[in-house]
Amino acid sequence: MSETIYDVIIIGGGPAGHSAALYASRAKMKTIILDKSKTAGALAYASLIENYPGLEKPLTGKELLEVMHKQALSFGAEYKEDVQVIGAFLGEAIKQVFTMDATYQGKTVIIATGSMGRKASIKGEEAFLGRGVSYCAICDAAFFKGKAVCVLGNSEEAVKEAGVLARFAETVYLISPTPKLKVEDDYPALAIPNIKVLLGKTVSEIVGSEAVEKILMKGADGESELALDGVFVYLSGSKPIVDFLQGAVELSEEGCIITNAAMETNVPGVLAAGDVVCTEARQVIVAAAQGALAALAAEKHIFGRKKAKVDWHG
Numbered sequence: 001m002s003e004t005i006y007d008v009i010i011i012g013g014g015p016a017g018h019s020a021a022l023y024a025s026r027a028k029m030k031t032i033i034l035d036k037s038k039t040a041g042a043l044a045y046a047s048l049i050e051n052y053p054g055l056e057k058p059l060t061g062k063e064l065l066e067v068m069h070k071q072a073l074s075f076g077a078e079y080k081e082d083v084q085v086i087g088a089f090l091g092e093a094i095k096q097v098f099t100m101d102a103t104y105q106g107k108t109v110i111i112a113t114g115s116m117g118r119k120a121s122i123k124g125e126e127a128f129l130g131r132g133v134s135y136c137a138i139c140d141a142a143f144f145k146g147k148a149v150c151v152l153g154n155s156e157e158a159v160k161e162a163g164v165l166a167r168f169a170e171t172v173y174l175i176s177p178t179p180k181l182k183v184e185d186d187y188p189a190l191a192i193p194n195i196k197v198l199l200g201k202t203v204s205e206i207v208g209s210e211a212v213e214k215i216l217m218k219g220a221d222g223e224s225e226l227a228l229d230g231v232f233v234y235l236s237g238s239k240p241i242v243d244f245l246q247g248a249v250e251l252s253e254e255g256c257i258i259t260n261a262a263m264e265t266n267v268p269g270v271l272a273a274g275d276v277v278c279t280e281a282r283q284v285i286v287a288a289a290q291g292a293l294a295a296l297a298a299e300k301h302i303f304g305r306k307k308a309k310v311d312w313h314g
């Protein structure tokens with residue numbers, strides 16, 4: 001575990017996380033963003049953003065995210081990509097946030113993981129979770145050394161994760177529900193010889209006894225099956241991403257994080273912002289505004305202020 005104690009640990013690098021990082025680092029708080037992937041959040045999926053103020057011309061979601069990223073980092077925020085948070089202890093004054101290979105300590109935590117999660121919806125997916133089904137290649141790839149696995153999805157994140165798995169597994173089937181992947185044909189991972197791409201196929205069932213043994217698929221050419229040991233699901237959905245919290249903060253019945261108007265959760269020093277919270281409008285401007293409020297609440301928590309201190313030039 002690192003000795004560093006951050007003032008603010010931000011989980012998630014979308015507009016909510018970056019706006020929180022901008023406010024927190026500009027207020028001279030030691031701030032880090034832990035981000036699973038720059039391409040996995042909702043904003044990265046948006047092909048064109050026209051309704052975020054200040055844009056001279058429409059930008060793709062990725063372009064807008066890059067602007068936010070540079071701005072936040074220019075005030076000193078640290079950023080770590082390819083780090084999926086898998087657990088957290090939030091109840092003490094110094095909170096701990098866990099990734100596969102590190103533990104981060106912070107006085108406050110801002111949860112900004114968005115709502116691109118999905119319910120287990122493939123037959124067998126839930127039953128074989130932890131017995132061949134996984135949502136984290138970096139966490140579980142080593143268990144599949146020399147074996148055959150598949151990655152389900154068509155996003156850049158799915159392709160990237162197939163690349164991680166290809167270092168361990170003998171064969172990685174990248175199975176896309178669409179006839180085309182959402183990356184260029186010359187994307188580096190696609191040239192890895194043990195990655196085999198299957199396009200336009202939907203997995204209808206994951207089958208096995210003690211562990212995963214095969215999958216059943218449907219495509220334009222009818223039904224087929226594939227023997228393999230692991231299924232890594234990277235299909236996106238619209239469920240708030242809160243699994244790593246394991247009940248540590250209060251959620252609504254719909255599974256979103258409940259906050260007050262200052263973006264405080266029920267746990268002191270734990271804030272949440274963006275699509276992961278219970279919100280009427282899932283929009284970039286809302287996520288960014290909530291990120292700013294969360295950072296102000298973090299500062300209030302650390303410095304024991306009665307009210308959030310707004311920082312502006314006169």
Ligand SMILES: Cc1cc2nc3c(=O)[nH]c(=O)nc-3n(C[C@H](O)[C@H](O)[C@H](O)COP(=O)(O)OP(=O)(O)OC[C@H]3O[C@@H](n4cnc5c(N)ncnc54)[C@H](O)[C@@H]3O)c2cc1C
Nearest residue numbers: 012014015016036037041042043085114274275282283284
């Ligand atoms: C196709 C599409 C089009 C859209 N168009 C518009 C539009 O035109 N205008 C508009 O205002 N809004 C639009 N939206 C909505 C907008 O993109 C979202 O409201 C906004 O991105 C939410 O921001 P966020 O920071 O809460 O979450 P996200 O943008 O989803 O970012 C979440 C971040 O958290 C990271 N993360 C997730 N889990 C973990 C974990 N366990 N550990 C570490 N990091 C993690 C992800 O990698 C990601 O970087 C669109 C959304 C989609 C999907």
